[in-house]
Structures are given as C-alpha cells and as structure tokens.
Amino acid sequence: MNRTSRPQRPVVEPEGLREAFAEAALDVTPSAVPIAAIERAGRRRKRHRRAAVLGAACGVLLLPLAVVVLREDVASGQGESERVTPPAASAGPTPSPSVAHAGKVRIVTPGERVEVSPGTEIWLTEDGKHWSEPDRPTQFRSVSDGNLDLSSPGVSVQESGHDDVYFLSGIFHGAGEPARVEVRTVAGDIDGTALTLAGEPGWGVWYAEVQVPESRTPSSDSLTGVTESVTVYDSAGGVLASQELAT
Structure with a gap:
C-alpha cells in the first residue's frame, strides 16, 4: 500500500525564533497606563482610612459624656438633667472629745x-x-x-x-x-x-x-x-x- 507523504515543515533555528518574536512585538502597540485613575483610587482609600480614625477618636471623646442622662419630666413637660457625681470625700477627723461646743x-x-x-x-x-x-x-x-x-x-x-x-x-x-x-x-x-x-x-x-x-x-x-x-x-x-x- 502506498502511503501519502505529508509535506515536511521547515526547521526553524533558535536564532530565527528570536528574530520572529522580535518582529511580532514591534507590531504590538501597548495601551496607556491609567495613572490618573490609580491616583484617584489612592486618594479615596486615604479619605476612608482618615474618616475611620476620626470616628473612633470622637467615640472615645464622647464616652465620658454618657454619665449625663437627660430624662423627660412627664409632669412638667420639661427636660431635666441627672448628673452622676463621684462619692463625696470622706469627712475629716471628728473633733476631740475634750472640746465641747456651745449649746450642747x-x-x-x-x-x-x-x-x-x-x-x-x-x-x-x-x-x-x-x-x-x-x-x-x-x-x-x-x-x-x-x-x-x-x-x-x-x-x-x-x-x-x-x-x-x-x-x-x-x-x-x-x-x-x-x-x-x-x-x-x-x-x-x-x-x-x-x-x-x-x-x-x-x-x-x-x-x-x-x-x-x-x-x-x-x-x-x-x-x-x-x-x-x-x-x-x-x-x-x-x-x-x-x-x-x-x-
């Protein structure tokens, strides 16, 4: 039986491949880098981080104000403030029992x-x-x-x-x-x-x-x-x- 002979591909040397790739790369035009878009995205991320830090700081500053509680006076219709005060300082030493005060x-x-x-x-x-x-x-x-x-x-x-x-x-x-x-x-x-x-x-x-x-x-x-x-x-x-x- 006679077999159909296929045409043989030409053998390309390594030097030829490099030249072929170089010619093909010269025909490709790269797209412009979106520098402005990258800068805008960076500025947005910075603003988000700054807002988060300021929000946490405000929460810490406002925390002591939580001791002031405003409540509605149902009878008068006016609000009155109720302030939490620290315990009074302990009283000083009592007078000596050898001292008597007038009217006692x-x-x-x-x-x-x-x-x-x-x-x-x-x-x-x-x-x-x-x-x-x-x-x-x-x-x-x-x-x-x-x-x-x-x-x-x-x-x-x-x-x-x-x-x-x-x-x-x-x-x-x-x-x-x-x-x-x-x-x-x-x-x-x-x-x-x-x-x-x-x-x-x-x-x-x-x-x-x-x-x-x-x-x-x-x-x-x-x-x-x-x-x-x-x-x-x-x-x-x-x-x-x-x-x-x-x-």
Whole structure:
C-alpha cells in the first residue's frame, strides 16, 4: 500500500525564533497606563482610612459624656438633667472629745478637761467644779462643803472678763436630766453648755462665753454683772433650775 507523504515543515533555528518574536512585538502597540485613575483610587482609600480614625477618636471623646442622662419630666413637660457625681470625700477627723461646743449637753468623766477657748478649761470631779483661765490660778467650787443646798433646785454664777469677752459659768442642781441651757446677758440671749457626770449626781456645770460691747460692760464698782438670768431646761421642756440676778 502506498502511503501519502505529508509535506515536511521547515526547521526553524533558535536564532530565527528570536528574530520572529522580535518582529511580532514591534507590531504590538501597548495601551496607556491609567495613572490618573490609580491616583484617584489612592486618594479615596486615604479619605476612608482618615474618616475611620476620626470616628473612633470622637467615640472615645464622647464616652465620658454618657454619665449625663437627660430624662423627660412627664409632669412638667420639661427636660431635666441627672448628673452622676463621684462619692463625696470622706469627712475629716471628728473633733476631740475634750472640746465641747456651745449649746450642747455632755456627759464627762471625772477630771476630763473640756476646752472652752484657748487657755480656758473646765472639768468636773465628784466633789465639784474646777476651771482655769489664762494668767489666773485654778479655781474650784465645791458641791459637798454645804454652801449649796442640793435638796432644792438652784443655779450659781461666776463671771470673769478679758478685754470684751466674758467667761460665764456655774453649778446647777435639781431633779432631772438637763437638755438645754439658756443664758440672758446684757449683750443678749445665748445658749450655754451643760456638763454632767455619769449616773444621777443631782448637779452639773453650765458655761458660756459672750462678747460684750464696751457700752454694756459693767464697771468695777457695779453690783451687777454681765449675766442677768440662767435657766436650765429638761428634755420635756420644763425648768430644771433657774436663777434671776439683780439688774
């Protein structure tokens, strides 16, 4: 059988291939690079990133404002703000128990010194009242020497002055627990402080300080002083003991 012979392809040498590809490449015209489009896309990506960063920062700044809550007042129709405040600072140390303030009633222990003002102190013992003042010796009034009749209500008064400030004090005695001391003076009415010992001793000490204008200061030869009356009240508002002084 006779076979049909196929035409043989010409053999191309490697050098010929390179030349053929080079000629074909010269006939291809490359398209222009879209530089403007690339730049616009880059700018859009930058804007998106900047907006995301600013949004996160604003969220952090606005977070503390969340403690302010606005609520609608249904009754008035007006909005009112409710602010969350931090806890109040802890209070400072309490005053020393040796300091008593005007207008109070305190139970003290025997010998416990109470500061009335700088340099002036007063204290109680089972036998009476003691007090000291600047540049003066310690003084004492007894409740056991018979000078006071503790079987009936009564109030004693002692006065001393320095410049225009007067220290007023005394012993009161009567049935009941003291709740308030009212002192009437030439400078007006003031509240006194009462000191008592624990239990029911049947007596206590009152004191007060008052500033007296020069025009109302008693003279050295006057038979009257700064105190006009002292009244000690009990918890029910009744008079435990009182004393009117000559005016």
